[in-house]
Each structure stands twice: as structure tokens, then as C-alpha cells.
Amino acid sequence: MEARVSQSLQLSSWIKSDKVVRKPGGCLRFSVKWNEKLMHRTVISCHLQPRKANRRVALKVSCSSHNVQASVLESECITASTDEIETLKNKSEEVEEYLDGRCIYLVGMMGSGKTTVGRILAETLGYSFFDCDRLIEQAVGGTTVAEIFKLHGESFFRDNETEVLHKLSAMHRLVVSTGGGAVVRPINWRHMHKGISVWLDVPLDALAKRITAEGTKSRPLLHEESGDIYDKTLKRLTTLMETRGANYANASARVSLENIAVKKGKDVCHITPTEITLEVLIQIENLKKQESVVVL
Numbered sequence: 003m004e005a006r007v008s009q010s011l012q013l014s015s016w017i018k019s020d021k022v023v024r025k026p027g028g029c030l031r032f033s034v035k036w037n038e039k040l041m042h043r044t045v046i047s048c049h050l051q052p053r054k055a056n057r058r059v060a061l062k063v064s065c066s067s068h069n070v071q072a073s074v075l076e077s078e079c080i081t082a083s084t085d086e087i088e089t090l091k092n093k094s095e096e097v098e099e100y101l102d103g104r105c106i107y108l109v110g111m112m113g114s115g116k117t118t119v120g121r122i123l124a125e126t127l128g129y130s131f132f133d134c135d136r137l138i139e140q141a142v143g144g145t146t147v148a149e150i151f152k153l154h155g156e157s158f159f160r161d162n163e164t165e166v167l168h169k170l171s172a173m174h175r176l177v178v179s180t181g182g183g184a185v186v187r188p189i190n191w192r193h194m195h196k197g198i199s200v201w202l203d204v205p206l207d208a209l210a211k212r213i214t215a216e217g218t219k220s221r222p223l224l225h226e227e228s229g230d231i232y233d234k235t236l237k238r239l240t241t242l243m244e245t246r247g248a249n250y251a252n253a254s255a256r257v258s259l260e261n262i263a264v265k266k267g268k269d270v271c272h273i274t275p276t277e278i279t280l281e282v283l284i285q286i287e288n289l290k291k292q293e294s295v296v297v298l
């Protein structure tokens with residue numbers, strides 16, 4: 003069974019060409035040609051729609067595709083001020099040369115915002131966005147992560163996760179949202195270190211609040227717990243963090259929400275995805291500075 007599902011991971015031949023078109027009015031559209039045999043094609047459009055009255059814009063990141071199960075279709079709308087968008091764009095230009103097309107892997111605990119931040123980051127850099135969990139679900143025939151754990155077990159899921167990361171690591175100009183446990187296997191780091199990895203470090207109580215608000219059903223490592231959902235989630239996250247903290251610290255850079263909160267004089271729970279995305283770019287810029295000091 004494992005071999006059969008692994009064979010269905012045709013990721014190496016996914017992207018035959020990658021065309022990015024910047025449209026007037028801030029609309030960014032790029033098309034990715036998939037494996038020709040599977041006749042898959044994905045078109046991702048990112049719209050910056052100005053709302054002049056309150057100087058906020060809807061940063062709409064939507065994905066659509068043909069012949070792909072509905073479960074992999076996603077769309078999200080995030081608002082940011084025009085100043086924030088400008089700052090993001092400027093910072094992304096400053097790190098563009100340093101990045102040199104390398105992929106960015108976002109790592110962090112479940113619910114840490116890898117998908118939310120990843121989409122904004124990809125749009126800002128003109129990169130494509132991929133979510134590992136969604137790719138695994140797609141490869142295993144459109145079933146959910148929770149179902150994969152239930153039907154095949156965690157190690158089967160982990161093998162497919164490694165396979166997905168291996169294939170993605172051969173590509174360029176991607177922002178990848180990794181699964182919360184991808185950091186545990188050393189082989190996954192060999193793949194991720196081909197690009198730049200960024201750890202989104204979110205205090206566990208803030209994570210537990212987010213996850214409790216969303217529900218834990220889709221998260222197989224959490225939903226076996228019963229009782230008060232916030233307390234149980236926090237307890238489970240604490241145990242996971244004890245075993246994984248050192249693994250997350252393998253990332254090339256760390257974005258600490260506690261540090262952003264101190265810098266902004268805000269509560270951790272009020273730091274926006276746009277602010278976190280900017281901090282990701284700042285931390286990448288710091289890597290560039292550190293490397294230039296070493297060269298001197």
C-alpha cells in the first residue's frame with residue numbers, strides 16, 4: 003500500500019513551467035503547468051484591491067484549479083493597510099537577491115500560522131505557495147490528514163511527508179507551509195536546508211486559543227483528548243513542544259511572536275499575519291547581514 007501511494011506522488015513532474023504575470027492594478031496572476039499526463043493545471047490569482055476610504059486593502063489570496071479535488075481549493079481574504087503592503091514590498095525587494103529563488107520553508111507547531119503567513123509571504127515575493135499537508139492529502143487520494151492517520155498510521159503519513167519535501171526541495175521560488183511534525187525527521191532537514199527555513203514561534207497559550215477556536219477534529223495528534231478543550235490542548239501542545247523545541251530551533255531563522263509583541267507594545271494575540279510576514283522578511287534580511295559579516 004505504501005509503495006502504491008508513494009508512486010502517486012508525481013511531484014517531480016508537477017511544474018513544467020512557471021509563468022508569473024503582474025497585472026495593472028496590483029493583480030498578480032501566475033499559472034503553473036502540472037504533470038501533463040494528469041492534465042492538471044493550477045491558476046493562482048492574488049488581488050490587491052484598494053479600498054481608498056479607510057486606506058486598507060483586501061489581500062485576497064485565492065487558488066483555483068481544474069481536475070483537482072475540492073479539498074485542495076483554498077481561498078482567504080486578509081486585510082492590511084496600504085502602508086503595510088508598501089513596507090512588505092520594499093522589504094521583499096531588499097531580500098530578493100539574497101534569496102536567489104531559494105524556497106522558504108515555514109516550520110512551527112500546528113496552528114502557528116504557517117499557512118496564513120505563507121500565503122501572504124508568497125504573494126509578496128511573487129513565489130508560489132504550497133501546503134505540505136494538502137499535498138499529502140491529494141497524493142493519498144483526496145482524503146484528510148486525520149483520515150490518513152486513522153487508516154494508515156502516523157509513520158505512513160511521515161513517509162509521505164518526507165517524499166513531498168524531497169520533491170519540493172528540487173524546485174524554486176516556493177513558500178512551503180510544512181506540517182507541524184516535519185521537523186522531527188533529520189532527513190526532512192536535509193531537504194529543507196536546500197532553501198531557507200523559518201520557525202514561527204508562537205507562545206503555547208496563544209496557540210491553544212487559536213486551535214480551540216478552530217476545533218481540534220482535523221488535528222489527529224490532539225483530538226483524542228477529551229475534557230476541557232482549551233486545557234487539554236494546552237497540555238498536549240506543551241508535551242509536543244518539550245519533544246520538538248530543539249528540532250524547531252534547527253531552522254535558519256526564528257520569528258518570535260513574543261519579541262514582535264514587545265517591539266510593538268501589543269498583546270501576542272493581536273499581532274497580525276501581515277506584521278508576522280514582515281518579521282519573516284526582516285529575519286531573512288538578518289541572515290543576509292550575518293553571512294556578509296562572516297565573509298568579511
Ligand SMILES: Nc1ncnc2c1ncn2[C@@H]1O[C@H](COP(=O)(O)OP(=O)(O)OP(=O)(O)O)[C@@H](O)[C@H]1O
Pocket residue numbers: 110111112113114115116117118119135179180181182212213216271272273274275278
Ligand atoms: N496572527 C494571527 N492571529 C490570530 N489568529 C491567527 C493568526 N495567524 C493565523 N491565525 C489563525 O490560526 C489558525 C491556524 O492558522 P494556520 O492554519 O495558518 O496555521 P498552520 O501553522 O498552517 O496550522 P497547521 O500546521 O495545523 O496546518 C487559523 O484559524 C488562522 O486563521
Ligand SMILES: O=C(O)C1=C[C@@H](O)[C@@H](O)[C@H](O)C1
Pocket residue numbers: 111112135147180181182183184220221222223
Ligand atoms: O504537529 C504534527 O505532528 C502535525 C501537524 C499537522 O500539520 C499535520 O501534519 C499532522 O496533523 C501532524
